[in-house]
Amino acid sequence: MDARTRLLNAAGPIFALHGFTRATVREICAAADVNIASVGYYFGDKLGLYRGVIAQIRMEREAAFPVPEQVESDPRRELYRLVRTLLSRMLSSDVKTGNDRWEMDLLLREMQSPTPVLAELVRDYFEPMLDRLKSVIGALLDQDASTIEVEQLALSTVGQCLYYRVSGSVLGILIPAQRRQEHYDIESLSQHVTAVMLATTDQTGLRKYKSELVDMNLTVLGSNAKPSINEN
Amino acid sequence: MDARTRLLNAAGPIFALHGFTRATVREICAAADVNIASVGYYFGDKLGLYRGVIAQIRMEREAAFPVPEQVESDPRRELYRLVRTLLSRMLSSDVKTGNDRWEMDLLLREMQSPTPVLAELVRDYFEPMLDRLKSVIGALLDQDASTIEVEQLALSTVGQCLYYRVSGSVLGILIPAQRRQEHYDIESLSQHVTAVMLATTDQTGLRKYKSELVDMNLTVLGSNAKPSINEN
DNA sequence: AAATGTTTTAAACAGCTGTTTGGTTCTTGT
DNA sequence: ACAAGAACCAAACAGCTGTTTAAAACATTT
Known part of the structure; x- marks a missing residue:
């Protein structure tokens, strides 16, 4: 060679x-x-x-693990495929050899200590996936969903997936090996994350709870009479 | 000194x-x-x-940023407080000086290249917060929620929060500075993450979508006649 | 077979690393 | 005031770092 x-x-x-x-x-x-x-x-x-x-x-x-082609008629199924691709890229490596997952470790190190390489990596690798997520989530929400709302939801999706890679070391301590193998494989996590996002994007879902939350928050602030200070 | x-x-x-x-x-x-x-x-x-x-x-x-005391009667409000504490620990630093947020960077490096220090860090710092999240989410779900379900939801919560810290460098490239300052502060993100989790833990929420998903998935697998292979 | 260009090699270079040494200065208790 | 200990200092040490050198080995073309 x-x-x-x-x-x-x-x-x-x-x-x-x-x-x-x-x-x-x-x-x-x-x-x-x-x-x-x-x-x-x-x-x-x-x-x-x-x-x-x-x-x-x-x-x-x-x-x-290519970004799936846009052939799905059902946006829910497309979301599932995207999440699965995302998690596969995070957690899996070469399917044939079943080798260690060092590739994503390297990308994470690049994110933590960025070199000039990071910019092109984001442009060519992360952004297309995020755009696809935004488009699917936009389709799932009502039409008047704000850009920022869709974006935050897309990032929440990526965030959940990334977490299982980033804190692999922490999960190794927190969660017993057996339970980890049973319930934290790509398939289970794909279903979990997709379900969370579907529940959230339900018409009756997010906005209702967000406004509820604002009311709650105002109540708290009002009773404390400290409008802008961190209460923790 | x-x-x-x-x-x-x-x-x-x-x-x-x-x-x-x-x-x-x-x-x-x-x-x-x-x-x-x-x-x-x-x-x-x-x-x-x-x-x-x-x-x-x-x-x-x-x-x-102490873990809030267990005085909230409304579990929704308690969830909000926990999420806010979590995000504060991730994104904020010294409130008085407004200095750089280097503390969390250090913890993240420890997670990525673990030293013997990590184990005690998880035990004393991460685990109590995760337990509190589990208890609140358990209170929000119906009584027959499985342990693993509650745990995954708690991890999803932490994952979303952590993401905004881990991929700070990526977000800096993906999202324009102005939008970042407006919509990605601790308060906005706390509300967003809490709303997502509230929508998900609604009685009619997660389980419904999870079973829907299983049906969908089986359909896909059945039509492809490849039960166990990665379809990406 | 000779010449030209490409690839590989062992050795050395200059610089930075964490750590240690042995001595000096400062602080404290009597 | 003086001794004992704690705190501090400049200098040197041994080892590893990325990179370069100049020659040797190999391949290819003429």
Whole structure:
């Protein structure tokens, strides 16, 4: 195999495991069975190699879990498909090998310590998915739903999905292994998240509770006579 | 001020900004106006200093945004308070100074690259909040709600809140600054998240949509005759 | 077979890292 | 005032970092 691609393949998991800085080119080159100077030769420097890895896994994951085509007649079913794709991208990795899920770890590190790469990643990878979610949620809501309302709901959807990836380490401590395996797989979570969003976008749902909430809040504020201060 | 506490204060933002490894003791000591050898003198080594910082910010944030006492008669209002506390802990920092929100960044880094510190952090900081959420959501649902259902809903709540912190960098690219300031403050988001969860926990809500979903899903699978394969 | 261009190699470089040393200054109790 | 201990300091240490060098090995073309 080409030394360049061997380097690319070896770098991915190591960058994901240790982050960009902590990952050393020596460790990567040893894993790729390649001389240390090769990263300079093929990618200019360490950051160039990193860019290459990011670009590669983005293509891979778009191919493995593409945004479903817009053929669903029922927006509810389309929402389910989108959520499932989202969760698959978050939690799953190569379907064939069943390998570790290092790709998403890498993207999360990029979100936490952004490099110039993040902007294009958002533009090409996250935004299309968010737009699709907005369009489906818009279809589920009444026509006079505000842009911001639809957007917040789309973000709530992504947020729930992302959470199960971000706090994997925390969930590992909070939730016993058996229950985790039984109830926190992609299928169960897809159904759960979709159900939450369907219940929320029901005509009688969100707006009713939001106005209820405003009333409640005003009552609290009124009885306390402190209109703008944090009450926690 | 004591050199020890000066060190502790200076280390927090720097650890949060660069992560444990990238943060150098030289930079921290320079910011604290302290000799390099002091970290060894007071904390043993760099990791000891890190532990000290984590312990300190946990105490600070618990004092600044305590879990509300269980005095609310209306579970809906209690849910709102819990969500607001959660979002405050995520998004806000020192109320007086209005400083940067570096504390949560640090906790997130700990979640992503866990050290032995994470376990106690989960036990003392996350778990009590999650238990409270479970109890409120259990009160909102009908009595025969399963444990796992309540837990998933509680995690969905936390997930939505956490998302606005985790993907701060992404939101900065996706959403224009003005709209972000107007609609993505703590108050707006608290109302939004609470409304979503109230709509979902309505008696007629979640379970209805979940069974609907199962029907839909079975239909899809049946027409494709591929029962167990990922259809994305 | 010779020449040209490409790829690979071991070694060295300069710089930064956390930690330690041994001595100095300051504080405290008697 | 003086001794004992705590606090602090500049300097050096050993190790690892990304990157570069210049030569060797290989491949391809003439």
